[in-house]
Amino acid sequence: xxxxxxxxxxxxxxxxxxxxxxxxxxxxxxxxxxxxxxxxxxxxxxxxxxxxxxxxxxxxxxxxxxxxxxxxxxxxxxxxxxxxxxxxxxxxxxxxxxxxxxxxxxxxxxxxxxxxxxxxxxxxxxxxxxxxxxxxxxxxxxxxxxxxxxxxxxxxxxxxxxxxxxxxxxxxxxxxxxxxxxxxxxxxxxxxxxxxxxxxxxxxxxxxxxxxxxxxxxxxxxxxxxxxxxxxxxxxxxxxxxxxxxxxxxxxxxxxxxxxxxxxxxxxxxxxxxxxxxxxxxxxxxxxxxxxxxxxxxxxxxxx
Numbered sequence: 001x002x003x004x005x006x007x008x009x010x011x012x013x014x015x016x017x018x019x020x021x022x023x024x025x026x027x028x029x030x031x032x033x034x035x036x037x038x039x040x041x042x043x044x045x046x047x048x049x050x051x052x053x054x055x056x057x058x059x060x061x062x063x064x065x066x067x068x069x070x071x072x073x074x075x076x077x078x079x080x081x082x083x084x085x086x087x088x089x090x091x092x093x094x095x096x097x098x099x100x101x102x103x104x105x106x107x108x109x110x111x112x113x114x115x116x117x118x119x120x121x122x123x124x125x126x127x128x129x130x131x132x133x134x135x136x137x138x139x140x141x142x143x144x145x146x147x148x149x150x151x152x153x154x155x156x157x158x159x160x161x162x163x164x165x166x167x168x169x170x171x172x173x174x175x176x177x178x179x180x181x182x183x184x185x186x187x188x189x190x191x192x193x194x195x196x197x198x199x200x201x202x203x204x205x206x207x208x209x210x211x212x213x214x215x216x217x218x219x220x221x222x223x224x225x226x227x228x229x230x231x232x233x234x235x236x237x238x239x240x241x242x243x244x245x246x247x248x249x250x251x252x253x254x255x256x257x258x259x260x261x262x263x264x265x266x267x268x269x270x271x272x273x274x275x276x277x278x279x280x281x282x283x284x285x286x287x288x289x290x291x292x293x294x295x296x297x298x299x300x301x302x303x304x
Contacts, residue, residue, distance in 0.1 A: 021073055041088075042090045066086040108136065146172070146253065182230045184231075
């Protein structure tokens with residue numbers, strides 16, 4: 001079964017819309033999605049942002065907005081096979097996006113990841129935590145290419161879920177490099193074994209290499225032709241290592257599975273993923289979620 005059928009691109013009438021339309025439609029076709037909804041929410045009850053009133057007044061009607069967005073979308077993908085729709089709502093952007101995602105059974109939300117000084121990031125950050133489906137965060141100038149993808153793994157089912165999504169990238173780009181990164185660490189009490197830090201690090205690396213082989217075999221990932229990279233990092237700070245490796249490998253995308261040990265904890269991203277979203281400025285970050293888990297608790301989350 002395909003994971004991504006329905007895609008939502010969240011627009012905000014800024015310069016990022018051009019990027020989101022271009023990259024979002026490109027990605028939707030790579031993932032063999034069926035439909036793309038283009039959504040803009042005119043934010044109300046925010047008096048200090050006069051620009052919002054300007055934007056709202058610039059449309060004679062909702063239909064005028066939809067026509068404009070559809071025209072821009074088809075300009076960028078005139079031969080697209082995707083079923084495109086445009087929507088304009090008024091209200092709280094986070095709530096409206098979340099509501100639309102739930103009601104329309106969206107599989108992937110695409111949002112812009114601006115510099116926080118540009119007044120962005122609040123909606124995107126909240127979506128990263130509470131969206132009931134996968135989310136991809138697009139920086140201002142992403143490349144429309146897929147030469148290499150970095151896929152961090154802790155050998156969990158959530159990692160396997162994300163890795164299976166890479167099948168679509170391999171199908172579209174046969175020569176793509178799929179770099180599987182595992183960051184291991186030396187536990188604090190290593191000295192009680194009588195071994196040096198370096199000796200214990202060597203043992204941990206060997207264990208990780210065995211775990212990787214088992215992970216690939218158990219999840220039938222051999223066809224992906226993964227490039228394993230196993231590096232030593234700090235126990236509580238692997239995000240920096242992930243970011244550094246993505247830069248070193250010239251990766252065009254970071255694909256990571258959001259995980260948790262229970263239905264509730266799986267909705268709130270782990271500290272590694274949240275830190276990665278904060279420090280990664282130039283590479284799109286694709287956060288894969290198990291949609292069935294989060295959707296059941298959406299109504300609870302709306303009240304947190």
